[in-house]
Amino acid sequence: MEITQSAASALNFWEPGALSLAVYGALLVAVMGVILFLSAWLNPTKKSPNKDIPYECGITPTGQARFQYPTPFYLVAAFFLIFDVEAVYVFTWAVSFTRLTWTGWLQISFFIAVLFLSLVYVWRKGGLEWSANPMR
């Protein structure tokens, strides 16, 4: 009973809720589709082997572009993941305390302090230095 009732209220187009977001998203996808279709339909296509070559300033490219590629900062991506999880907790905390108490402040300050220390640790251990000549 409850579910059908809330389904009816969710179908209300006056309400700025998830339904209008879904409709907006569908509209955007449709607009993108129309644009891409128009450009494919209106365009002249004249194939030529030289046109298909990837642009490398006039030099004939050798091999594929998707080769093994050194990305020395993949470690930073791992750090980003961990700090992103931290940010999630901080956001959850931030939204739930309209009137802060010192208890709440201490809880999150301890949490942030530990992660601040871990940032300092990574920094000191050289985890953020990956370029040949890092700028200090």
Add this chain to the structure above:
Amino acid sequence: MSMTMGIVVLFVKMLAVLAVLLGMAAYMVLLERKLLGWFQLRPGPNRVGPFGLLQPIADGLKMLLKEDIIPRDAERLLFLIAPALLALTTLLAFAVVPFGPDLVIGGQVIPQVISDLNVGLLMIMALSSIGVYGVALGGWASNSKFSLLGAIRGAAMMISYELPLSLALVPVVMLSGSFSLTDIVNAQQGYPFILVQPLAFALFFVSAMAESKRVPFDMPEAENELMAGFHTEYSGMRFALFFVGEYVNMVLLGALTAVFFLGGWHGPFLPPIVWFLIKIMITPFFLIWTRASLPRLRYDQLMHLCWKVLTPLALLNIIVTGAFMAG
């Protein structure tokens, strides 16, 4: 009122938002070229229409009629959808941006926002991190070395600026006690948050400049090192979609700055929507100004800036703000 009427109103609202956005994005290009021209003591585009006002329309038509070239050995499907993905994520973020207070027409409340989610701020964060796939996939699928380098740089930048960008908004959430953008604007009835959170504003602004992928943080496209970076191989309408994404993103960052720090639609004398549009334009103007006056950073410099300066400052700012609110 009836459901049909609701659908009609919703569509009018959505089309108005889309028209305003795409119009603003198109004229942002003209504004940028004009301003850059003036900064460099030349007139800028002035041939098409009075003061070059028809230039965006001419550009759009030209793009639409250009050939769409797919390079040899490209990953076809990913190559084809990547530009639309980028434009889609930026346009979708506007669903939660409130353009004004609720209107009351004939006893019916019409909110001037498409979808007032109670996790609106987080949705914008999520879309901003999804946006990197447009860059990464587009560059990777092109089978061009320049594009791949641009894509990797784009992803490397995202993992750096995303963290201070979101952490800078935590004090805003603390002050307003909500993720809903409408609630955040309503919380700034008395004073805009920039007055109490100048540091958060500065952190957000710098990270937003990095997010816009423009000078001084335009390493993914860096035209004099990587040609055009991730969109080197794109032509015609797909190239235009990448640009729609970039300029709508500028408008989005302007809107977000206005909502989070400049008090949204609040302001004296003028109608709310006018105030909001004026405030939206502030950030893009500064973004264009920096393009005319700053050199490009190296991208390891950006990573150092984000990880060693902005992130620690943002964390400290949260603790200090909390201490003030608790005390």
Add this chain to the structure above:
Amino acid sequence: MTLYGAIFYLLAAIILAATALALTRRALMHAVVYLVNAFFATAMLFYLLGAPLPAAFEVIIYAGAIMVLFLFIIMLMGVKDGRDMDAKKALAVWLPPVFLGAATLAAGWVLITAPAGAKEALPMARATPAELGRFVFDRYWLGVEAVSFLLFAGLAGALFLGKSGDEAGKTAKDGQGGAA
């Protein structure tokens, strides 16, 4: 079936299909794209079930951070697409997922065929972000503090593994780096 039920099953089907496609793709980049799709649909499922906060976090963390890490690893490794697998290796690769899949199916079968009295429909709940946050921090704040130490350990571990791998890589392919 209610409207919610229909959307639920649609999303569930999308998640299953996208995950299956992600598992079977040879090209890793395609697998990443399908997996991001699955995460997106999962987020919508969370939202549908009345949990907007986990929905947003699902996209931010899984699609926005973990898959970006995958992107880097794919670009770093230049991973071979595994077409030259011999039979023994193929068995080693396929056996664990087949076993786990079978175990999941068996558990699902037991749950579905269990007597009706054991089933209890959960009440419809809507957790606003603020309520959820208050719940987490009031009740489980000690757990949250423990999470911070866990994250610290994860960070140190990633640093240790990455750095030692770095040293080995440097001697192996010296002179190739620095092009970034």
